[in-house]
Every structure is written in C-alpha cells, then in structure tokens.
Amino acid sequence: MSSVATYYNGKSVxxxxxxxFVGKVLLEKLLRSSQDVKAVYILVRPKAGQSMQNRVEDMVKYKLFDKVREECPNFHEKIKPISAELxxxxxxxxxxxxxxxxxxVNIIFxxxxxxxxxxxxxxxxxxxVRGTQQLLMLAHQMENLEAFIHISTAFAxxxxxxxxxxxxxxxxxPRKLFDLVEWMDESLIEEITPKLIGDWPNTYTFTKALAEYLLQQEKGNIHVAIIRPSIVGASWxxxxxxxxxxxxxxxxxxxxAGKGIIRTIKCNLEAVADIVPVDVAINLTLAAGWHTAVNRPKSMLIYNCTTGGxxxxHWGEMESIVLSTYKKIPLEKAFRIPKGNMTSSNLAHQYSTIVSHMAPAFLYDLYLRLTGKKPRMMKLLNRLHKSMAAFEYFASCTWEWSSDNMNVLLNQLNPKDKKLFCFDVRQLHWSEYMENYCLGTKKYLLKEDMAGIPAAKQHxxxxxxxxxxxxxxxxxxxWRIFIARSQMAQNIWYFVVNLCYKFLSYFRASSTLRH
Known part of the structure; x- marks a missing residue:
C-alpha cells in the first residue's frame, strides 16, 4: 500500500x-491519490465580478481534473473554499x-x-513575506496541525x-523591512529598491529568501518543511x-517561437536549463508533507527540487527540439514560419531583434492601420522583450544545488510510493519531455484542436x-538599385551566374553518363 496516500486519508488539508498553476496540480493529485481525504480547504481571493463559489466551480471543470472526475465524480464536494486575502x-x-x-486543519500547503x-x-x-507570517500565526493556533509545507524557489x-x-x-x-515600507512613500521605495535587494535580480527572489528566513525564526514548535523548485514547467x-x-x-x-513572433533569445547555450516538471515538484511536496507529519524531524528540512545536478x-539543446516540434505540430494562424536561434552574443541578438522582430512588427502594424484595424504587434513584442530581459538572468547562469534531503526522502519511500509519487528525475528523457511541453502549449494553453493540424501546415x-x-x-x-547601375557589379553578377550554370551543366552531364 501507499504510505503517503494512506496518510492523507481522513485528514483535513x-x-x-x-x-x-502549482496549487491546482497539488489539489488534483491529492484528491486523486487520497480519495478518502476528509476535506481540502482552499483560500480564495475575492475577485470583482465573480463569486468565490463560481471561481471554484469553473476551476474544477478544467481538463486537469478529468482523471479524478472519472474515478470520483463527487470529488468537488471535498473542496471547501474560504474567502481570504493574504x-x-x-x-x-x-x-x-x-x-x-x-x-x-491537519496539514498546510x-x-x-x-x-x-x-x-x-x-x-x-x-x-x-507578510502573507506567510500571517498564515504562520494562524497555524500556531491550530489544535491538530501536524505539518506546514512552504513552497519557495530554488532561486531564493x-x-x-x-x-x-x-x-x-x-x-x-523582515520585520525591519515591514516597518520601513509601512511609512515610506511608494515612489521612494521604488527608488531605493535596488539598494535594498542588493545582488538579488528582482523582488520575487529577494522576498522568497526573506520568507524562508522568517519561517525559520518564527516557526516555534510547528513542524515545517520548505520545497525549493527551480523553473516549474509543464507536467511530465x-x-x-x-x-x-x-x-x-x-x-x-x-x-x-511557435507562432514565429520571436526568432532570437539571448542565453548562455552552455548553461543548464534547470526546468522541473510541475508533477515532480508536487509529488515531492506531498511526500515531504507525509514525512514531516509522521517523522516530525527535529530541524526544519529543506528540499532543493532541481534537475541540473x-x-x-542545456539551453543550447532546446532550440532544435522546439523548432522541429512546432514544424511537425504547428500552432494555428502563425505569424511566420517558426525559425530562429538562441545566442549568447549580445550583438547578434540586438541585430536579430531589429531585423527579425521590430521591422516585421512595424510593417505588420502599418498594414493593420492601412486596413482600418488596430495595430497590436509592436505592443505585444515590447511586452515579450521586457519579459525576455527579466528572464535572461536565469537563462545565462548555471547554479548548483545540493539534493541530499530529496535523495534521502526518495530512499525512504516504499516501491508503491516511488511509483505513485515519483520525483526521480533521473528517468526524465528531455527530448520527449520538451516535445510534450510544446504540444501542451497547443492543446492546453491555446486550446487548439489537433484536427486542425493539416490546416495549420497549409498555413x-x-x-x-x-x-x-x-x-x-x-x-x-x-538589382535595380545597385547591380544594374554598376559595371563592376554586373561583371561579378554574370561571373557568379555563369559559374552556377557550369556546375549545373557538369552535374547534369555526369548524371547522363551514369545512366
């Protein structure tokens, strides 16, 4: 039997x-693997124009929940939404x-x-950070809490x-920073942010590091574990x-890239693309929850959930897989043929950005204006370039993470759990995974019908x-501007054409003789 799945049966989570994204996959796997879980409370933020109940009803209709829906049609009855704002x-x-x-509540994720x-x-x-602190304060008051599992990031x-x-x-x-931002004007906070975060690349990684430290300082007698996944990608x-x-x-x-909108990405081709499938991160999270609750480690355990070590x-291995996949299974209404390159050269990247991104986008927007439509391509490209600039840091460096705790936990699982809650990435075949990843963007993100592939290829x-x-x-x-007006250019042109003609004649004659 599965020790992990059995643990969650009868528990309130x-x-x-x-x-x-991560929370939905965790919810689905928990409900599918432990169908006798007592209740799953989910904190839902109020959203204008949509009630909390409607948000949850819409969510459980996703294809993500098809498998658990087949096995347990009334699974949604276990989900108990709670209105909250962190x-x-x-x-x-x-x-x-x-x-x-x-x-x-017995366990918090x-x-x-x-x-x-x-x-x-x-x-x-x-x-x-403050949201984590508020949740931890609530956890301290829980009568039957057995474990608190925090999802951080390997880039903290x-x-x-x-x-x-x-x-x-x-x-x-963290407390000093709370006091600082409480009275300071937001424009001033923005001005001093680079000095506050120091050598962290952005506020996301900086605040995740602060949240980890706060948990260590304020956890008290609560049994806490931290999961640090790297770049969380599509499911394996x-x-x-x-x-x-x-x-x-x-x-x-x-x-x-699949739509042909971008054709250059700046990255270090030799750097490790430390992508971890979302189901790997979730399986580790549920296993760590079981281990923390059952074994109650004396110290807070941290699990670096990465693949690189x-x-x-590597990023350099990705280009050919992605482009070949999108040519075999193209996205609908592509802007251009999927083509391009990943480069570490700043000069080559800037040149390609101007020639392959900005110029075609400008011409397409000009066409839209002339036909009475609203231009949109330059706006889309600017957003993409901003996102690419922010992501460049993570695609240009290689990090090393120890994974001792993850390995120890894997060895403690019985054979059933190793299969049901698999997080052994040694079995991951990257080419197959990336092909499925690209296919997933078509099927699940863009919701394109696979029956439309012939039409997409025709396009x-x-x-x-x-x-x-x-x-x-x-x-x-x-020709008209340069070659036709220059005698030297014409001579070079005729020489090249004549040379090509002689080569073709030679190969044609050789082919005739062989036959």
Missing part, C-alpha cells in the same frame, strides 16, 4: 494558492471560517505567492552559485504529459510561399 490582517478570514480551520519578477517591492513583501539564493539545503540569513530583518506524466495552464515567461516564449539539460506553406515572393522582390530591388 489547507492549501493556499490553489487557483494558481495581504490583509488575519488574512481577512471571517471568524466562523477561522474557528473551523483552527479545529479541523502554502503555495500562494506573486511570481512576477517586476512586482513593486512593497506588494511583493506584503504577499510573499540565486546570488550564490552553490546552494545547500539550509537557510541563509538575508541582509535585512500527471495528470497528462505536457499539461500547462499559464503563459508566464518561458511558456510565453515557447508560444511566441541530477539530469542536466505554414502559404507563409513559406509569401516569404519566397518577398525575397524575390527584395533581390529585384537590390
């Missing part, structure tokens, strides 16, 4: 961030809901966070090239290969013909 005092949870959580790299420091601090200490499974003290105490196997539902950063780049995959053929026609026109213009 609280999940924050359950409407986000940035507010006491999480803005009603007294009635608070009383229920305090008496019922804290997944909620802002993952925007350019989030203003004050808001990132309130959500990622990206200012270090080697990260062990320990907490590193930040340059400033569960519930479906390639499942993805957000367009953040890397996923957006894949779609833009175990099964490395690519039309784009190819248009490209040939434009190249021909360009050559004619070059």
């Amino acid at each position: 609280l999940i924050t961030g359950a409407t986000g 940035t507010h005092p006491n999480l803005a949870i009603s007294p009635k809901d608070t009383a229920e959580l305090l008496s019922e 804290h997944c909620a966070a802002t993952v925007r790299f350019d989030e203003p420091l004050k808001h990132a601090l309130l959500l990622n 200490n990206c200012n270090r090239k080697y990260t062990e499974e320990i907490i590193y003290p930040p340059p400033i105490e 196997n569960e519930p479906f290969p390639g499942w993805i539902d957000n367009i953040n950063h890397f996923n957006g780049f894949l779609i833009a 175990i099964n490395p995959f 690519l053929r039309k784009l190819r013909n248009i490209q040939y026609a434009l190249n021909t026109i360009f050559l004619v213009i070059i």
Whole structure:
C-alpha cells in the first residue's frame, strides 16, 4: 500500500494558492491519490465580478481534473473554499471560517505567492513575506496541525552559485523591512529598491529568501518543511504529459517561437536549463508533507527540487527540439514560419531583434492601420522583450544545488510510493519531455484542436510561399538599385551566374553518363 496516500486519508488539508498553476496540480493529485481525504480547504481571493463559489466551480471543470472526475465524480464536494486575502490582517478570514480551520486543519500547503519578477517591492513583501507570517500565526493556533509545507524557489539564493539545503540569513530583518515600507512613500521605495535587494535580480527572489528566513525564526514548535523548485514547467506524466495552464515567461516564449513572433533569445547555450516538471515538484511536496507529519524531524528540512545536478539539460539543446516540434505540430494562424536561434552574443541578438522582430512588427502594424484595424504587434513584442530581459538572468547562469534531503526522502519511500509519487528525475528523457511541453502549449494553453493540424501546415506553406515572393522582390530591388547601375557589379553578377550554370551543366552531364 501507499504510505503517503494512506496518510492523507481522513485528514483535513489547507492549501493556499490553489487557483494558481502549482496549487491546482497539488489539489488534483491529492484528491486523486487520497480519495478518502476528509476535506481540502482552499483560500480564495475575492475577485470583482465573480463569486468565490463560481471561481471554484469553473476551476474544477478544467481538463486537469478529468482523471479524478472519472474515478470520483463527487470529488468537488471535498473542496471547501474560504474567502481570504493574504495581504490583509488575519488574512481577512471571517471568524466562523477561522474557528473551523483552527479545529479541523491537519496539514498546510502554502503555495500562494506573486511570481512576477517586476512586482513593486512593497506588494511583493506584503504577499510573499507578510502573507506567510500571517498564515504562520494562524497555524500556531491550530489544535491538530501536524505539518506546514512552504513552497519557495530554488532561486531564493540565486546570488550564490552553490546552494545547500539550509537557510541563509538575508541582509535585512523582515520585520525591519515591514516597518520601513509601512511609512515610506511608494515612489521612494521604488527608488531605493535596488539598494535594498542588493545582488538579488528582482523582488520575487529577494522576498522568497526573506520568507524562508522568517519561517525559520518564527516557526516555534510547528513542524515545517520548505520545497525549493527551480523553473516549474509543464507536467511530465500527471495528470497528462505536457499539461500547462499559464503563459508566464518561458511558456510565453515557447508560444511566441511557435507562432514565429520571436526568432532570437539571448542565453548562455552552455548553461543548464534547470526546468522541473510541475508533477515532480508536487509529488515531492506531498511526500515531504507525509514525512514531516509522521517523522516530525527535529530541524526544519529543506528540499532543493532541481534537475541540473541530477539530469542536466542545456539551453543550447532546446532550440532544435522546439523548432522541429512546432514544424511537425504547428500552432494555428502563425505569424511566420517558426525559425530562429538562441545566442549568447549580445550583438547578434540586438541585430536579430531589429531585423527579425521590430521591422516585421512595424510593417505588420502599418498594414493593420492601412486596413482600418488596430495595430497590436509592436505592443505585444515590447511586452515579450521586457519579459525576455527579466528572464535572461536565469537563462545565462548555471547554479548548483545540493539534493541530499530529496535523495534521502526518495530512499525512504516504499516501491508503491516511488511509483505513485515519483520525483526521480533521473528517468526524465528531455527530448520527449520538451516535445510534450510544446504540444501542451497547443492543446492546453491555446486550446487548439489537433484536427486542425493539416490546416495549420497549409498555413505554414502559404507563409513559406509569401516569404519566397518577398525575397524575390527584395533581390529585384537590390538589382535595380545597385547591380544594374554598376559595371563592376554586373561583371561579378554574370561571373557568379555563369559559374552556377557550369556546375549545373557538369552535374547534369555526369548524371547522363551514369545512366
């Protein structure tokens, strides 16, 4: 039997961030693997124009929940939404809901966070650090709490090239920073943010490091574990290969490459692309929850959930896989044929950005204006370039993370759990995974019908013909402007044409003789 799945049966679980990418996968796997779980409380932020109940009803209709729906049609009855706001005092949870959580909850999975790299420091601090503190204060009052599992990031200490499974003290105490941003004007906070975050690349990684330190300082007698996944990508196997539902950063780049919108990405080709499938991170999280609750370790355990040190995959290996996949299974209504390169040269990248991005986008927007439509391509490209600039830091460096705790936990699982809650990335085949990843962007993100592939291929053929026609026109213009007016250019041109003709004649004669 599965020790991990059995543990969660009969338990009441609280999940924050359950409407986000990682939180949804955690919710689905928990409900599918432990169908006798007593209740799953999810904190849901109020949203204008949509009730909390409607948000949850819409969420459980996703294809993500198809498997658990087949096995347990009434699974949604186990989900208990609680209205909450992490940035507010006491999480803005009603007294009635608070009383229920305090008496019922056995284990907490804290997944909620802002993952925007350019989030203003004050808001990132309130959500990622103060929100964690507020949740921890609630956890201290829970009568039957057995474990508190916090989802952090492997890049919380990206200012270090080697990260062990320990907490590193930040340059400033979280409480002092709370006091600072409370009275300071937001424009002034923005001005001093670079000095405050120091050698962290953005407010996201900085505040995640602060949250880890705060947990260590204020956990008291609560049994806490921290999961640090690297770049969380599409699912490897569960519930479906390639499942993805957000367009953040890397996923957006894949779609833009598949649509032919972007053709150059700046990165270090030799650097490790430390992508971890979302189901790997979730399986480790659930296993760590079981281990923390059952074994009650004396010290807080941290699990670096990464792939680079175990099964490395480099950015330079990605280009051919992605482009060949999108040519075999093209996205609908592509802007151009998927083509391009990943380069570490700043000069080559800037040149390609102007020639392959900005110029075609400008001409397309000009065409839209002339036809009475609203221009949109330059605006889209500017957003992509901003996102690519923020992501460049993570695609240009290689980090090393120790993974001792993850390996120890894997060895403690019985054979059934190793299969049901697999997080052994040594078995991951990157080419197959990336193909499924690209396919997932088509099926799950863009929701394109696979029956439309022949039409999408036909569209690519039309784009190819248009490209040939434009190249021909360009050559004619070059001829008229430069070659036709220069005797030397004409002589060179005739020499090249004559040489090509002789080569063709030679090969034709050789072929005739062989036959």
